Structures are given as C-alpha cells and as structure tokens.
Amino acid sequence: MRIAVLGVGTVGRAVLELLAETDHTAVAVADSDSAAVDEADAGLDLDRVLSQKEYRDRVGDREPAEVLDAEYDVLIEATPTTLGDAQPGFSHVERALARDRHVVLANKGPVAQRYGDLRALEAESEGRVLFEATVGGTIPVLSTIQDFDGQITTVRGVLNGTTNFILSRMATEGLGYEHILAEAQDLGVAEADPSFDVQGTDTALKCVILANRLHEATTTLEDAEVEGIIDLPGEALDLARRGGQTVRLVGEVTADGAVSVGPRLVSEHGTLAVSGTANVVELQTERAGPLTLGGRGGGPETASAVLADLERIRRETR
Amino acid sequence: MRIAVLGVGTVGRAVLELLAETDHTAVAVADSDSAAVDEADAGLDLDRVLSQKEYRDRVGDREPAEVLDAEYDVLIEATPTTLGDAQPGFSHVERALARDRHVVLANKGPVAQRYGDLRALEAESEGRVLFEATVGGTIPVLSTIQDFDGQITTVRGVLNGTTNFILSRMATEGLGYEHILAEAQDLGVAEADPSFDVQGTDTALKCVILANRLHEATTTLEDAEVEGIIDLPGEALDLARRGGQTVRLVGEVTADGAVSVGPRLVSEHGTLAVSGTANVVELQTERAGPLTLGGRGGGPETASAVLADLERIRRETR
Numbered sequence: 265m266r267i268a269v270l271g272v273g274t275v276g277r278a279v280l281e282l283l284a285e286t287d288h289t290a291v292a293v294a295d296s297d298s299a300a301v302d303e304a305d306a307g308l309d310l311d312r313v314l315s316q317k318e319y320r321d322r323v324g325d326r327e328p329a330e331v332l333d334a335e336y337d338v339l340i341e342a343t344p345t346t347l348g349d350a351q352p353g354f355s356h357v358e359r360a361l362a363r364d365r366h367v368v369l370a371n372k373g374p375v376a377q378r379y380g381d382l383r384a385l386e387a388e389s390e391g392r393v394l395f396e397a398t399v400g401g402t403i404p405v406l407s408t409i410q411d412f413d414g415q416i417t418t419v420r421g422v423l424n425g426t427t428n429f430i431l432s433r434m435a436t437e438g439l440g441y442e443h444i445l446a447e448a449q450d451l452g453v454a455e456a457d458p459s460f461d462v463q464g465t466d467t468a469l470k471c472v473i474l475a476n477r478l479h480e481a482t483t484t485l486e487d488a489e490v491e492g493i494i495d496l497p498g499e500a501l502d503l504a505r506r507g508g509q510t511v512r513l514v515g516e517v518t519a520d521g522a523v524s525v526g527p528r529l530v531s532e533h534g535t536l537a538v539s540g541t542a543n544v545v546e547l548q549t550e551r552a553g554p555l556t557l558g559g560r561g562g563g564p565e566t567a568s569a570v571l572a573d574l575e576r577i578r579r580e581t582r
Numbered sequence: 583m584r585i586a587v588l589g590v591g592t593v594g595r596a597v598l599e600l601l602a603e604t605d606h607t608a609v610a611v612a613d614s615d616s617a618a619v620d621e622a623d624a625g626l627d628l629d630r631v632l633s634q635k636e637y638r639d640r641v642g643d644r645e646p647a648e649v650l651d652a653e654y655d656v657l658i659e660a661t662p663t664t665l666g667d668a669q670p671g672f673s674h675v676e677r678a679l680a681r682d683r684h685v686v687l688a689n690k691g692p693v694a695q696r697y698g699d700l701r702a703l704e705a706e707s708e709g710r711v712l713f714e715a716t717v718g719g720t721i722p723v724l725s726t727i728q729d730f731d732g733q734i735t736t737v738r739g740v741l742n743g744t745t746n747f748i749l750s751r752m753a754t755e756g757l758g759y760e761h762i763l764a765e766a767q768d769l770g771v772a773e774a775d776p777s778f779d780v781q782g783t784d785t786a787l788k789c790v791i792l793a794n795r796l797h798e799a800t801t802t803l804e805d806a807e808v809e810g811i812i813d814l815p816g817e818a819l820d821l822a823r824r825g826g827q828t829v830r831l832v833g834e835v836t837a838d839g840a841v842s843v844g845p846r847l848v849s850e851h852g853t854l855a856v857s858g859t860a861n862v863v864e865l866q867t868e869r870a871g872p873l874t875l876g877g878r879g880g881g882p883e884t885a886s887a888v889l890a891d892l893e894r895i896r897r898e899t900r
Contacts, residue, residue, distance in 0.1 A: 282869065402870040404729060408722050410897075411890040533851040535876075544874075551600065552720040552886035556862075556876035558853075568870035572729040579728075580898050 271342035278567035292334035300324030364390035380482035401561035426461035463492035491526035589660035596885035610652035618642030682708035698800035719879035744779035781810035809844035
C-alpha cells in the first residue's frame with residue numbers, strides 16, 4: 265500500500281525503518297517543519313529520508329502540509345500526543361477520512377480525547393481508523409478486544425516504562441523517588457519533564473483508549489481517576505517487599521467503563537510485576553478466564569504495532 | 583452468520599452455549615451419530631439441542647451427513663483430532679470449501695497433518711479456513727502471528743493442561759509420575775488413556791500448527807522431535823526446585839521451522855512456569871522483543887477462540 269507518515273519522533277523513525285523492509289511504498293513523510301514527497305512515483309528512499317533527518321534535522325525540502333494532499337492509501341499519524349481537543353492530530357485524521365483514506369494512529373490524543381467525533385467521521389468515510397500502537401507497545405491488546413467482541417469485561421495493566429523503571433529501582437535500591445528519578449533522567453529513561461509519565465497521565469490515556477474501545481464509549485482523561493507515583497514514599501516499597509509484594513503503577517478499566525490509575529500492591533512474582541520497558545495487560549473474559557498479554561514498550565516495539573495495523577487494513581479491505 | 587457445527591464434545595458443546603448468546607444463527611448441529619437441522623428457517627433452539635444431547639445422547643433425529651448439505655455460511659469443525667490423513671475432518675473441510683463456505687477448525691488434524699492440501703483447497707475457494715482454537719485455548723496466538731506478518735521468528739510454549747497438572751503436583755508433593763497420574767485420572771484432569779497428552783503428542787500437534795502458520799510450511803507430526811513426561815523421575819523435579827527452577831513440557835518452533843517437544847527446566851517464577859489449565863506462548867519478534875500471551879485451555883476457553891474466528895470472518899468478508 266502507499267503510505268504517508270506524519271511525525272518523525274522515536275516512533276515515527278522506527279516506523280520508517282520497518283517500512284523500508286516491507287513491500288509498502290512510502291509516498292510522503294513529514295516532521296514538524298519539513299516534508300519529503302515522492303514525485304517520481306517510485307516511492308521515497310527511506311534511508312535517505314532518515315539520514316537527512318539525522319544530519320540536517322529535516323526530512324526534505326517541502327512543507328509538512330503537502331503530505332496531507334499526497335496520493336497515499338494509509339496515513340500513519342505519529343505526531344506527539346496532545347490533550348484537550350487533540351489538535352493538530354485530530355484534523356490530520358479528519359482530512360484523511362474526508363478523502364476516504366485509512367489512518368493508523370500512534371498519537372493517543374484523537375482516540376483518548378475525541379473518540380466519539382472520530383468514530384462519527386469514520387462512519388461517514390470509506391477509510392478506517394486503527395490505533396493498536398497507542399496502547400502497550402507491541403502488545404496486540406486492541407485487536408484482541410475486537411476479536412473477542414463483547415466477551416471482555418475488564419482490563420488491568422502496567423503500561424508505562426518510566427514508572428516501571430523508577431519503581432523497580434526504588435524497590436531494589438531502597439532509595440527515594442527523587443534520587444531514582446534523577447538517575448532515570450541521566451540514563452535517558454525518563455524525560456527532562458517526566459510529569460506526563462510519573463503523574464500517571466500516560467497510563468490514564470491508554471486506559472481511556474481501552475475503555476473507549478471496550479465499551480464504544482466517549483470517556484476522556486477528565487473522567488479518569490488518576491494518581492501518580494510522585495508522592496509514594498520509599499518506605500511503602502520496603503513494606504511491600506517484606507510481604508512478598510511490590511508496587512506498580514496499575515491502570516484499570518472496570519466492567520462499567522470507569523478508568524482509574526494509581527500505585528497498587530502487586531504480588532512480587534505475579535503477572536503485573538513486570539520491570540523495565542515491559543508492559544503487561546490482563547483482560548478478563550466473561551466465560552474464558554483471564555488473558556494475559558505481555559510485550560515491550562518503546563519506539564521499535566510501538567512501530568511494530570503500527571505495521572501490524574497496516575497488515576490488518578490490507579487484509580480487511582482486500 | 584448462519585453456522586453449522588460438527589462435533590458436540592467438550593469444545594462443541596461450549597461453542598453451542600456461546601453461540602446461543604450471539605446474533606449468529608445455528609442452522610445445523612451434528613454429533614457422531616445424529617443431527618439437528620433447521621427446517622423452519624428460524625435457527626435451531628440451541629438450549630433444546632443441548633438438552634437432547636444431555637438426556638438422550640443425541641442432538642436430533644437426522645443423519646450427521648445432512649449437516650454438510652445445510653445452508654450455512656461457516657462450518658465449525660469440532661470433531662475429535664485424528665492423525666494420519668486427518669479423516670474424516672479433512673473431508674468435511676474439503677466439502678465446505680468446495681461449496682465456497684468458510685471453515686473454523688477446533689480439530690487439529692487437518693492443519694497439523696495436511697496443511698499444504700488445506701491451503702491448496704482454500705486457494706481454489708471463496709471460503710476461508712481459520713483455526714485459532716487448535717492452539718492454546720483462548721490465547722490469540724495464530725492471529726497475532728498473522729498480524730505480525732513475517733516479524734515473528736520463534737515460538738515457545740506450554741500448551742497442555744494435563745501435563746502441567748501432573749508436573750506441578752509432582753513438584754509440590756514430591757511424588758512420582760505414576761502416583762500423580764492416578765490422582766489426575768481420579769479428578770478427571772487426565773483421560774483414562776492419557777498417552778496423547780503425556781507422551782507429548784498434543785503439544786507437538788499444536789507446535790506443528792504453529793510452525794506451519796509461521797512458515798507456511800507443511801510440517802507434520804512425523805517431522806517433530808517429541809519426548810513426553812512419562813520417563814521423568816520425581817528426583818528431577820526435586821533437583822530443579824533446589825535450583826529455583828521447575829520442569830514443564832515445553833514445545834518449540836525454531837527460526838528454521840523445526841519442532842521439538844520435551845520436558846525442560848524453566849525458572850520457577852518465569853513466564854513458562856504456569857500451572858493447572860494455564861497455557862502460555864512466547865513469541866520472539868525480529869525487532870520488537872518478545873511477546874508473551876497467556877490464557878486458559880479447556881472447553882469454554884477453546885470455544886471462545888472459535889467465536890473469535892467467527893468475528894474475524896465476519897469482519898474480513900464484509
């Protein structure tokens with residue numbers, strides 16, 4: 265299929281690397297202030313685009329907006345997640361659907377904050393919107409929810425690598441939050457401004473998306489009950505450990521669609537006690553017990569979920 | 583969709599129970615020597631079919647073969663797995679495909695023993711063959727392999743509940759194989775003739791199916807290297823435990839498609855150390871780390887995988 269990519273951050277870059285190895289054709293790529301558009305109808309040379317990005321910090325010499333008018337079949341929207349009205353991501357999706365093109369989202373904003381609007385636009389379009397990459401890195405959680413149509417009742421998961429790292433280190437080193445955060449920032453595991461992760465916003469957005477998909481609801485971040493890990497005392501982890509437990513930032517979607525996120529005690533050897541960049545999701549089914557899906561978060565992993573969505577679109581629109 | 587069901591064993595029965603709660607219409611059901619066929623075009627009353635099965639040990643007063651001629655969209659083949667030429671399951675699939683109908687298999691025979699023949703028939707037909715229920719109960723392992731088109735390199739898993747139960751009990755009770763087997767038979771966890779499970783055949787068939795799907799190969803049981811648990815001394819489990827490990831019957835598919843099954847040491851708190859009816863599969867991806875999928879085996883769980891296949895067919899042939 266002919267692919268356009270918006271956004272060349274960690275995920276976008278990994279998507280381009282993976283795309284280069286498939287039989288898809290990249291026809292347009294944009295970062296925040298430049299674009300490369302295929303004019304020879306031969307497909308873009310993605311190695312060239314990636315090296316331009318690396319050495320000139322631009323992907324080409326065209327305007328980003330030109331990508332939206334390119335002749336693509338699927339738009340991959342991998343610009344940064346924004347809250348509120350989820351712009352400009354939402355309008356990118358809107359323009360693609362208005363042209364009856366498919367969209368694969370890595371940007372969480374449109375599905376977390378404007379799910380109802382998105383589904384309404386999709387219903388009017390020949391194009392479809394998939395968004396497996398918005399939750400849980402490589403884990404195929406949304407497609408599993410879809411396949412188990414109506415059979416899944418609740419979801420619980422550990423979905424944020426930065427908080428995982430901090431909580432694991434706090435437990436093993438017996439050090440407080442501030443100290444470990446500084447270490448995580450030095451290692452590049454935590455961002456300079458880590459609030460999106462450590463205040464639970466990232467996990468909450470993912471759970472809102474799960475709730476929306478599970479119940480075809482229009483939950484937003486504002487409906488979620490969210491507590492981060494910044495006030496968690498080191499002693500809590502000591503105490504947990506002596507009881508054979510540990511603490512993780514757990515997100516939950518209940519059977520009635522309520523979303524909550526907060527530090528929770530989990531069994532030390534249990535399913536949810538993952539560490540590092542590992543993500544895990546537990547789906548409860550009505551009749552078939554729990555399903556546990558684990559995999560890594562991170563750029564290449566999230567990009568692999570984008571590619572899996574392309575595969576689904578190819579198969580389902582054949 | 584209009585559904586025909588062949589086979590009313592543990593899985594077939596659970597399928598009928600689940601179907602009753604969906605918007606699918608059951609038009610024909612057969613066990614080994616009777617059938618119920620919908621004549622009023624109103625759909626079968628599945629509660630009635632199930633109670634006939636329970637009290638009369640027949641599902642109706644028609645001949646099983648009549649089901650194959652019924653006006654269905656999807657045939658669910660849930661007759662017992664047979665080896666060799668996989669008959670009569672294979673001919674059921676053949677007849678459905680010849681009529682351009684879809685098939686959902688719970689019977690492992692046709693996909694483990696005659697994968698090439700099956701795909702050749704499917705290529706000539708408008709009908710599709712799905713078989714998620716043949717491996718790992720409720721776990722969506724085959725659809726994940728499909729979505730990650732070519733990105734999965736190897737698979738390892740614990741896929742047989744009976745051997746899981748026996749190995750867990752041997753480890754905790756410190757008793758030998760024969761003793762625990764007798765207990766498992768008393769509890770109904772192991773069959774009177776448990777050889778299919780304890781000799782590794784069941785796990786091997788599942789791995790052969792994974793290998794075939796992964797590589798579009800035509801591996802059969804005869805190509806697999808299979809060792810069961812019957813010669814495993816109780817002392818091996820003691821020894822494992824003292825090293826923080828335990829033993830599970832692990833099936834593997836390597837990157838070159840080779841299949842092996844045998845008792846393996848696994849870390850006591852690791853992913854593969856599942857117990858009871860839990861199944862687990864580890865998929866290695868080329869670029870996105872490992873994916874771990876866990877869920878239960880058993881009748882209702884396997885039936886839920888059949889229903890998920892129906893959902894996929896509905897979506898992909900819309």
